[in-house]
Amino acid sequence: MSDLTSAPRRRSRFGLYAVPVAVLIAAxxxxxxxxxxxxxxxxxxxxxxxxxxxxxxxxxxxxxxxxxxxxxxxxxxxxxxxxxxxxxxxxxxxxxxxxxxxxxxxxxxxxxxxxxxxxxxxxxxxxxxxxxxxxxxxxxxxxxxxxxxxxxxxxxxxxxxxxxxxxxxxxxxxxxxxxxxxxxxxxxxxxxxxxxxxxxxxxxxxxxxxxxxxxxxxxxxxxxxxxxxxxxxxxxxxxxxxxxxxxxxxxxxxxxxxxxxxDVLSVAAGTLRLNAQGRIEGELQMTVAGLERVIPALGIDKMLEEGVPQSTLDRVAPGVKSQDLSNLFGALDRAIPGLGKVIKQNANAGISAGINSLGTEATLEGKKARSFPLRFADGAVFLGPLKVAQIPPLF
Known part of the structure; x- marks a missing residue:
């Protein structure tokens, strides 16, 4: 009797190794x-x-x-x-x-x-x-x-x-x-x-x-x-x-x-440029709440305590000499101790009131505020008529 049963076909192992080989090649x-x-x-x-x-x-x-x-x-x-x-x-x-x-x-x-x-x-x-x-x-x-x-x-x-x-x-x-x-x-x-x-x-x-x-x-x-x-x-x-x-x-x-x-809050917007000397020029429109608290930090009270610069007097009171004003404060203190200091403090309060009257009334995040320009001229920074900072040239 002849054996008609065929031998089982051997499966290729290519598929078994293909994936690992591909991963190895990729690695x-x-x-x-x-x-x-x-x-x-x-x-x-x-x-x-x-x-x-x-x-x-x-x-x-x-x-x-x-x-x-x-x-x-x-x-x-x-x-x-x-x-x-x-x-x-x-x-x-x-x-x-x-x-x-x-x-x-x-x-x-x-x-x-x-x-x-x-x-x-x-x-x-x-x-x-x-x-x-x-x-x-x-x-x-x-x-x-x-x-x-x-x-x-x-x-x-x-x-x-x-x-x-x-x-x-x-x-x-x-x-x-x-x-x-x-x-x-x-x-x-x-x-x-x-x-x-x-x-x-x-x-x-x-x-x-x-x-x-x-x-x-x-x-x-x-x-x-x-x-x-x-x-x-x-x-x-x-x-x-x-x-x-x-x-x-x-x-x-x-x-x-x-x-x-x-308690001080400020917002600002504007444009700044450089002049031919490398100094900043321009203007920022500012709105400040709590401006009265900024005055002492700007040094206005110190300016009065130490004597008013002649350049400031020339601008706001032409003809008055700085030494004369300092002597006046000293004479007042000698006549009535403490009087010169009181006058200085009152003068400082007047300047504070003047600064606070700059610009227009505004409201900033629910707080009373003032809106005014902050000017930059040849590197100097001005708050109204007062110079508050000097920025060095950038070139």
């Missing part, structure tokens, strides 16, 4: 791509450093490493430094900033988004000199979208930021901020050869020393602005950038500014 290709991208980090960093050096910003890194395999690129720079040359209105001045570490992270599948974390403390010093400033923070982070081409937007965030002056027996506090954010983005639709930049600055719990008495008490700020007059984003020293903006008729539009400090 090899992906690994090759990652290591190639990692090898280009140094090349791109050196090219960027060369561009920045032409603009007077010289970057260096004591030790650089790349990690993050398989889906990220983590570039770690230990003991980074930047030397700033010709970045101020005094070209002969140069500064060196150093910090502990920078970690830059980019996803392989989204390389246009770059996130950086900063580790403090940082020091700032004039070239070949001992550090004069120390900056520290609990959290420092930045992000940029759009690299390696022109950035589309960027952000910078710090928590518990502290800046101290060093070099003395003990560090002197200059700035404290609980939280600060700076955001910038290119306005959609703006021309490539004339880009406009929108920016937002937010400060929570900030104090500044050695700038103005108004800023020594904690304040919150939220400022929205637009910069016009840029020609390009090519690296160049800041004075050159400011000079270029001035020549192009550029401006900074303060679209919204809200500053809160205790």
């Amino acid at each position: 090899v290709l992906w690994s090759g791509f990652w290591f190639f991208a990692a090898s280009q980090v140094g090349v791109q960093a050196d090219a960027w450093r060369a561009q920045e050096a032409k603009a007077g910003r010289i970057y260096d890194c004591d030790k650089r490493s790349v990690a993050g395999y398989p889906f990220r690129l983590e570039i770690r720079c230990e003991q980074p430094s930047v030397m700033l040359v010709s970045q101020t209105a005094s070209p002969q001045m140069s500064f060196v900033a150093r910090l502990a570490e920078i970690l830059v992270v980019a996803q392989i599948y989204d390389p246009k988004l770059v996130i950086a974390e900063f580790k403090g403390p940082a020091t700032i010093a004039e070239r070949n000199a001992q550090p004069t400033l120390q900056v520290d923070w609990r959290l420092g982070r930045a992000s940029v979208v759009g690299l390696p081409a022109v950035p589309q937007r960027a952000s910078l965030v710090f928590d518990d930021l502290a800046i101290d002056r060093t070099g003395g027996p003990a560090p002197t506090p200059l700035m404290r901020v609980n939280h600060i954010e700076l955001h910038g983005r290119q306005v959609e639709g703006s021309a490539p050869d004339n880009p406009a930049i929108e920016s937002v600055l937010q400060i929570n719990g900030g104090t500044l020393q050695e700038v103005h008495p108004l800023l020594t008490q904690p304040f919150n700020a939220d400022i929205h602005a637009r910069l016009n007059g840029l020609k390009d984003f090519s690296p160049k020293p800041w004075p050159d950038r400011f000079r270029e903006i001035q020549a192009a008729g550029g401006s900074v539009e303060i679209q919204q500014s809200r500053i809160e400090q205790g």
Whole structure:
């Protein structure tokens, strides 16, 4: 009897191995791509450093490493430094900033988004000199979208930021901020050869020393602005950038500014420009609630206690000499102790009333307020007829 039963057909094992082999090949290709991208980090960093050096910003890194395999690129720079040359209105001045570490992270599948974390403390010093400033923070982070081409937007965030002056027996506090954010983005639709930049600055719990008495008490700020007059984003020293903006008729539009400090609240909007000498010109329309609390911080009472400057008398009382007025206050005190002080206080109250009568009545977030212009003329800041600050030239 013949055996008609056929032998069972052997199944192909190709399908069994196809998927693992494909995964292995993909892993090899992906690994090759990652290591190639990692090898280009140094090349791109050196090219960027060369561009920045032409603009007077010289970057260096004591030790650089790349990690993050398989889906990220983590570039770690230990003991980074930047030397700033010709970045101020005094070209002969140069500064060196150093910090502990920078970690830059980019996803392989989204390389246009770059996130950086900063580790403090940082020091700032004039070239070949001992550090004069120390900056520290609990959290420092930045992000940029759009690299390696022109950035589309960027952000910078710090928590518990502290800046101290060093070099003395003990560090002197200059700035404290609980939280600060700076955001910038290119306005959609703006021309490539004339880009406009929108920016937002937010400060929570900030104090500044050695700038103005108004800023020594904690304040919150939220400022929205637009910069016009840029020609390009090519690296160049800041004075050159400011000079270029001035020549192009550029401006900074303060679209919204809200500053809160205790019972004092102010909002402002307006446009500022640079004149040919690099000084700020323009006007902000302000509305302030609690203006009477600002008067002592502006130093008007101190001005009266220490003597009225002759320049002020020439403006408000021509022919009266400052020495004569000081002698009068002294004679009154000698005749009736305390009388001169009372007159000064009454005079200060009169000035307060005059300041409070500036502009027009207004209501700001349910509070009584005054609306008036804050003028900038050749870098000087005027509240009505009173000069309250002087801003140095930007180039």
